[in-house]
Amino acid sequence: MWIRKKHPWDIPESEVTDYQVYLNRRQFINGAAGLAAASTIPLSFAAKAPSGEAYADLQPSDFSTEEKLTTYESITSYNNFYEFGTDKESPSALAADFPDRSKPWMITVDGECDKPGQYDYNELIKTQTLEERIYRLRCVEGWSMVIPWVGFPLAEVLKQAQPNSKAKFVEFTTLYDPEQMPGQRRRVLDWPYREGLRMDEAMHPLTLLAVGLYGREMPGQNGAPIRLVVPWKYGFKSIKSIVRIRFVEEMPLTAWVQANAGEYGFYSNVNPDVNHPRWSQRRERRIGEFLKRETLMFNGYGDEVAELYSGMDLKRYF
Known part of the structure; x- marks a missing residue:
């Protein structure tokens, strides 16, 4: 049975939704910005207010970390989303109006x-x-962020579908629409993602939609x-813009x-x-x-998820 354990980094039972509260409590603008030119990966930019509709009555989560948040500007301008380009900047420029929320x-x-x-x-x-869940995100490329997500457990949707005894895996598929997603016009991957x-x-309770x-x-x-969002796995596992969730028997x-x-x-x-194969993790x-900082096993969520892989050779099943 999965048992929730308290950790020193657990967030207190307080809701965090107002942007000014984020700024005041975690002091986003700090001296690190002055070191940006010395890094091969951009450091946090000056704070930028979030856009889009606000969610009301968000519930706090015991799964949240109290680590300093990555700024909204960095989270939304340094992205891997190959459907909108293979560089980090193209997604924020090309996906600004995606999707058409009137449809x-x-x-x-x-x-x-x-x-x-x-x-x-x-x-x-x-x-x-x-819920608001503040998770660490670790990219396979060697960079990381701390992101205050809004969402709900994937399990809530899966249980409604009542998977049968043959359901051993869950497959997710991203929208395929080259008109809206210009990166899909190039054969970077076998689309859809x-x-x-x-x-x-x-x-698992940590797995979030x-x-x-x-x-x-x-x-x-x-x-x-x-x-x-699967916080103990590399970021590319956290598939975006989902249009299909399918229960399957084979991997x-x-x-x-x-x-x-x-x-x-x-x-x-x-x-x-x-x-x-090309760099250290x-x-x-x-x-x-x-x-740089040390990478944590399971991105720091080992107490919660290590038992899922008991007896597995994690160097073989990477």
């Missing part, structure tokens, strides 16, 4: 389940209790309107495993002892900081 966004849930169906995004979130989790990973950040709706470049072929299985394994748990650069 329905439909999410299909099907496969090995007793109650498949289609969900209108706007109707779906009305049935959920939205696909990711997957084992059922126990998908049902995120619909916003900094208390407001999700920006296009960060995966609007709805994305996955799904994910986009990056298909592109280069030697570099991007199915599990992709953050592990400082397993290097990327022992250290990371937190956006907003100059000096």
Whole structure:
């Protein structure tokens, strides 16, 4: 049985939604900005107020960290979202008006389940209790952030579909629409983008369907309107702009495993002892900081998730 343990970094039972409160409590603008020119990865920029509709009555979460947040400016301007370009800056420029929120966004849930169906995004979130969860995000490229997501547990949607005994994995698919997503006009990957989790990973309380950040709706470049967040895995596992969730019996072929299985394994748990073929994973650069820090096993969520991999060789199942 999964038992929640308290940690020194657990957030107190207080809600954090107002941007000025974020600024005052965590002192975003600090001396690190002056060191930006010396880093190969941009440090935090001057604070920028969030845009988009604000969410009311967000619930705090025991899963949140109290680490200093990455600024909204950095989170929304330094992105990997190849559907909008392969550099870090293109997504914020090309996804500014994505998606068209006047049109329905439909999410299909099907496969090995007793109650498949289609969900209108706007109707779906009305049935959920939205939480603010402040998670660490570690990219396989060696940089990291701390992001205040808004969302709800993926398990809440999965349970509604009533997966059957054949459901061993969950496959996720991103929207395929080259007109809206110009990066899909290039064969960078075999579009649409696909990711997957084992059922126990998908049902874990930490696994989040995120619909916003900094208390407001999700920006296009960060995966609007709805994305996955799996904080103990490298960031590319947290698939963006989801249109399909499918229960399957066999391990799904994910986009990056298909592109280069030697570099991007199915599990992709953050592990400082397993290097990327072209660089070490022992250290990371937190956006907003100059000096590198040690990478934590499972991105610091080992107490919660290590038991999922009991008996597995994590160097083999990378």
